[in-house]
Amino acid sequence: MSITQSFLLAMKNLMLSKMRSLLTMLGIIIGVAAVITIISLGDGMSLYVEEQFESMGSNLIVASVTSQSTARKAEPEDFYQLVDEHPDALAAVSPYVPANAPLKFGTESYYSTSVIGVAETYGKISSAELEEGRYLQYLDVESMNQVCVIGSYVANNIMGGNALGNTLRIGGNTYTVVGVLKEKTGSYQGSEDDSVYIPYTNATRLNRSSMISGYYFSAVDETQMDTAQWLVEQKLYAIYQDEDSYYVMNMAQVLSMMDSVMGMITTILVAIAAISLMVGGIGIMNIMLVTVTERTREIGIRKSLGAKRKDIRTQFIIEAGATSAVGGVIGIALGSAMSGVVGNLLNISAAASVKAIVVAFSVSVAIGVVFGYLPANKAAKLNPIDALRYE
Amino acid sequence: MIRLENVYKIYHMGDTDVHAADGINLHVQKGEFVSIVGQSGSGKSTIMNIIGCLDVPTSGKYYLGGIDVSTMKDDEQSEIRNKMLGFIFQQYNLIPKLNVLENVEVPLMYGGIPKAQRRKRAMEALERVGLAAKYKNLPTQLSGGQQQRVSIARALVGNPSVILADEPTGALDSRTGIEILRFLQQLNQDGNTIILITHDNSIAVKAHRIVRLYDGKIIYDGPSDDPQALVQPYEEEHFSEDVILKGGGKA
Ligand SMILES: Nc1ncnc2c1ncn2[C@@H]1O[C@H](COP(=O)(O)OP(=O)(O)OP(=O)(O)O)[C@@H](O)[C@H]1O
Ligand SMILES: [Mg+2]
Numbered sequence: 001m002s003i004t005q006s007f008l009l010a011m012k013n014l015m016l017s018k019m020r021s022l023l024t025m026l027g028i029i030i031g032v033a034a035v036i037t038i039i040s041l042g043d044g045m046s047l048y049v050e051e052q053f054e055s056m057g058s059n060l061i062v063a064s065v066t067s068q069s070t071a072r073k074a075e076p077e078d079f080y081q082l083v084d085e086h087p088d089a090l091a092a093v094s095p096y097v098p099a100n101a102p103l104k105f106g107t108e109s110y111y112s113t114s115v116i117g118v119a120e121t122y123g124k125i126s127s128a129e130l131e132e133g134r135y136l137q138y139l140d141v142e143s144m145n146q147v148c149v150i151g152s153y154v155a156n157n158i159m160g161g162n163a164l165g166n167t168l169r170i171g172g173n174t175y176t177v178v179g180v181l182k183e184k185t186g187s188y189q190g191s192e193d194d195s196v197y198i199p200y201t202n203a204t205r206l207n208r209s210s211m212i213s214g215y216y217f218s219a220v221d222e223t224q225m226d227t228a229q230w231l232v233e234q235k236l237y238a239i240y241q242d243e244d245s246y247y248v249m250n251m252a253q254v255l256s257m258m259d260s261v262m263g264m265i266t267t268i269l270v271a272i273a274a275i276s277l278m279v280g281g282i283g284i285m286n287i288m289l290v291t292v293t294e295r296t297r298e299i300g301i302r303k304s305l306g307a308k309r310k311d312i313r314t315q316f317i318i319e320a321g322a323t324s325a326v327g328g329v330i331g332i333a334l335g336s337a338m339s340g341v342v343g344n345l346l347n348i349s350a351a352a353s354v355k356a357i358v359v360a361f362s363v364s365v366a367i368g369v370v371f372g373y374l375p376a377n378k379a380a381k382l383n384p385i386d387a388l389r390y391e
Numbered sequence: 392m393i394r395l396e397n398v399y400k401i402y403h404m405g406d407t408d409v410h411a412a413d414g415i416n417l418h419v420q421k422g423e424f425v426s427i428v429g430q431s432g433s434g435k436s437t438i439m440n441i442i443g444c445l446d447v448p449t450s451g452k453y454y455l456g457g458i459d460v461s462t463m464k465d466d467e468q469s470e471i472r473n474k475m476l477g478f479i480f481q482q483y484n485l486i487p488k489l490n491v492l493e494n495v496e497v498p499l500m501y502g503g504i505p506k507a508q509r510r511k512r513a514m515e516a517l518e519r520v521g522l523a524a525k526y527k528n529l530p531t532q533l534s535g536g537q538q539q540r541v542s543i544a545r546a547l548v549g550n551p552s553v554i555l556a557d558e559p560t561g562a563l564d565s566r567t568g569i570e571i572l573r574f575l576q577q578l579n580q581d582g583n584t585i586i587l588i589t590h591d592n593s594i595a596v597k598a599h600r601i602v603r604l605y606d607g608k609i610i611y612d613g614p615s616d617d618p619q620a621l622v623q624p625y626e627e628e629h630f631s632e633d634v635i636l637k638g639g640g641k642a
Contacts (some may be wrong), residue, residue: 048529
């Protein structure tokens with residue numbers, strides 16, 4: 001008997017008892033749907049994180065100072081000097097000072113909006129592009145002008161479009177919007193587009209602390225990343241004499257770290273979903289054993305008419321494989337739909353990759369074949385006389 | 392065609408042995424029509440299973456068409472059944488979810504005959520039993536006699552050397568039974584070797600030769616028109632057996 005015939009016969013048997021087939025497939029459906037959803041969301045999440053970081057510029061080096069010491073203190077001047085001394089490696093530096101004050105517009109406070117103190121160089125470091133107006137300037141920082149540059153979300157969703165020249169309030173002070181940035185990350189709440197940049201000198205005053213905990217550098221290009229990072233580390237060590245007082249990382253490292261964390265989470269979740277696939281496989285084995293018993297007489301008839309063990313075994317394995325394959329297809333459809341919905345909710349693009357679909361389908365077929373083998377073999381080995389006598 | 396030499400089939404039931412076939416010697420020529428008769432439990436089905444390569448003898452030899460099939464493995468027996476034997480069962484044994492045509496095709500399918508040819512030969516076989524018009528019906532949509540005719544079509548579709556029928560009329564009324572018998576006689580006239588198993592003398596006499604079994608032994612083997620052929624070992628034999636047993640017990 002050919003494979004196609006066995007397959008058609010299997011499909012016929014599946015259709016004969018739809019409810020039972022569906023229940024048999026349920027484990028596989030759930031398992032495959034879970035795997036597809038997890039992989040799709042994992043992929044979407046990685047992509048999202050990558051985009052987020054790439055939008056900040058891949059030549060970025062971030063230095064964070066953790067030391068609380070007042071005896072030794074890095075000053076912006078130290079780093080400006082460092083950049084000046086090494087123009088072949090370092091392109092620019094900007095202090096990075098999150099302000100401890102919410103943005104207020106009209107009567108409302110916006111706690112999700114980041115208010116960040118930076119220098120005029122930050123625009124270039126973060127590869128920000130202007131929609132309209134101008135960026136912060138040296139003079140703004142020097143004279144502590146109460147001006148700000150805002151992200152697209154703030155301009156459109158908080159200030160309702162017409163933002164340039166208008167005013168916002170931060171920590172009791174009025175700031176004039178001098179520039180609006182182009183959209184970077186999809187313009188939603190809490191994103192980089194939901195930020196307000198003010199001179200860092202103003203931010204330290206708002207924070208009532210001259211402490212500057214972060215510096216953003218950009219390397220001249222990607223080949224200079226290691227050199228640039230090394231220079232920054234040297235400088236910090238020279239100041240603090242203690243490697244635990246600061247840490248420096250570059251975007252490439254952050255990205256690969258994120259990637260491996262994401263990969264690990266996805267792997268763990270997929271492993272959990274795989275347990276459901278296992279359970280599904282056992283469900284198929286169970287039903288196949290019942291089917292073999294129910295069809296003992298049919299097996300006896302087929303054997304009396306010349307079916308060999310191989311023929312009977314193939315028939316039942318294909319039936320199991322077809323069951324789990326149909327379950328797999330339903331699971332893939334369900335998983336794709338689910339990742340679409342969840343992706344939409346999380347605002348990330350989570351489409352099931354071809355790879356995930358192919359893998360999920362093959363795995364479900366394989367499960368049917370593997371778990372179908374035992375019942376199929378049992379059927380194949382039936383003695384024709386006993387099978388014919390079976391009622 | 393068929394040669395059984397000193398065939399035994401012994402079932403071990405606890406500490407007693409049941410000799411279902413007890414030293415059977417049987418020769419059937421090509422083209423013969425033989426009835427195997429005997430009371431219930433006399434070993435008819437046992438012999439039929441051995442002749443049909445569904446079972447192997449405990450000891451003894453069985454040659455089918457010159458081949459020793461008494462020691463064959465499962466798959467080899469399947470091959471022999473497919474190529475050389477056709478079965479007609481008391482309970483028809485059609486596969487319920489296949490239609491009439493598909494049922495008749497099954498032996499050809501396991502014989503590896505290509506689809507188009509299979510269809511053609513199955514239709515021809517159905518024509519011979521007069522059921523070509525109902526080829527699309529499911530077995531449950533046919534009467535008992537019609538189902539048995541389908542199973543005859545299935546038995547002869549592969550051109551087997553021997554057709555084995557175990558109580559083929561057992562589940563049918565006498566008129567339909569006679570119709571089925573006529574088919575078997577027709578097949579025999581066409582040159583098929585037929586072995587018919589029955590406990591009914593009126594059916595057995597349709598064959599040319601009768602083989603009577605009693606307690607796993609052949610007690611008559613000869614032409615069906617010999618009056619001896621129809622003599623059943625009646626109760627008195629059981630009775631006398633009992634007496635012997637009792638006598639043995641007393642001794
Ligand atoms: N699988 C088995 N295990 C044990 N004993 C068996 C088995 N099959 C048959 N027998 C015994 O072998 C003997 C012959 O049985 P068989 O089925 O050949 O009889 P039969 O002539 O076909 O009877 P019937 O007309 O009722 O079908 C009986 O005594 C039966 O109990
Ligand atoms: Mg019997």
